[in-house]
Amino acid sequence: MTGDGAALFGRGTSFPVRIGTDGRVAWSTGDANIRESIRTILLTDPGERIMLPDFGGGLRTFLFEPNTPATHALMEDRIMRALRRWEPRITVTGVSVLEDADEPEQANVTIAYELVATARTDQLDLAVRLTG
Secondary structure: OOOOOHHHHOEEEOOOOOEOOOOOEOEEEHHHHHHHHHHHHHHOOOOOOOOOOOOOOOHHHHOOOOOOHHHHHHHHHHHHHHHHHHOOOEEEEEEEEEEOOOOOOEEEEEEEEEEOOOOOEEEEEEEEEOOO
């Protein structure tokens, strides 16, 4: 792929929002934009965006849930449904949620996906804080 991928994958405000070297809000393009979008979707609670109340994966709602296989299965299902609905640039090929071996109050999420425009595969890792 040539360039920064903006032509294929688009561009948007970076997340978390940051200031670029020119003093303006930095933009996110290409693969980075998709990874940031996935994180934004999963960490936004439905109802949080006033003009788009159904938007989000709501992973923060699992705070104070036990770090068990049952909770992990619920998280996997929620991730699959949210990304299918809100991120059309990818096809999710797998989701894994496991208890962190060193942090018993944390679940480690691995999302494997394929970029629709190029069929290239990638994965994103995300730590979600729980309590058990």
